[in-house]
Amino acid sequence: MIKSKSDYLRYLEQDRLSLNVKGGLKDWLTHDIWHFQKALRKLEYYKNTSSNIVTKSYALYLQFRVRKLGRNLGFSIPANVFGPGLSIAHAGTIVVNGRCKIGANCRVHVCVNIGGGLSKRANPPVIGDDCYIGPGAKIYGDITIGNNVAVGANAVVNKSFGDNLTVGGIPAKLITDQGPLDILKKSRVNLNLDRSQ
Structure with missing residues (x-):
């Protein structure tokens, strides 16, 4: 579970490696699963570490964003389920x-x-x-x-x-x-x- 900024960055890096994302313009434009996973990890970070109304509100916004991205891809994956290195093979x-x-x-x-x-x-x-x-x-x-x-x-x-x-x-x-x-x-x-x- 992501409990700190260093956890968040480690999870992101492990997910990126598992998905074989190089980080170029092509991935930024076309890799919808990577965008979903980044949003999911950001949600986990803010959901688990929020301590004031501003960060809690941002976590709520991220919850809706993850839900919307998930619906577009066919995913119903909540926060704090998968460890680092998640690799979703295909949309569906x-x-x-x-x-x-x-x-x-x-x-x-x-x-x-x-x-x-x-x-x-x-x-x-x-x-x-x-x-x-x-x-x-x-x-x-x-x-x-x-x-x-x-x-x-x-x-x-x-x-x-x-x-x-x-x-x-x-x-x-x-x-x-x-x-x-x-x-x-x-x-x-x-x-x-x-x-x-």
Whole structure:
């Protein structure tokens, strides 16, 4: 959670790197997701650190701005849910419960829904660091997903999973004991071997 100016700047930088934003004129003109994420992080900063009527009013303005940008892109993502390094892959429907806690370096694709259970009092999911959430995934209920977990496309996750896994299916089940970081590391090693031959 952003609690200081240094946190705010760190989150912004991690998000920029995750989105591979170079910062040029092209990104400024065309990268709508980056504009949304910058506004979201600014909202989090002011919402969490406001101490007077002026900054609280500005936080309220930012809340409306984030909501408007989100509607244009199809996002319903509230403040203080994602850790640093958020990477939203595409514009399109993404709905996240405001009480979810999702760790650092999460990559989220289109048509993802992360929410509570059948009752409003049900706890929403807690998701660890370095997770990949594939297109169309539905994650719901009082569950915990560990670090370095890939959730496959269109998976329905309604039970907890540990660390360093890939899950998929309806309902989700274990696919492999390798998470997204393991798969990336393996593909980089194979790429380097191919180049050396």
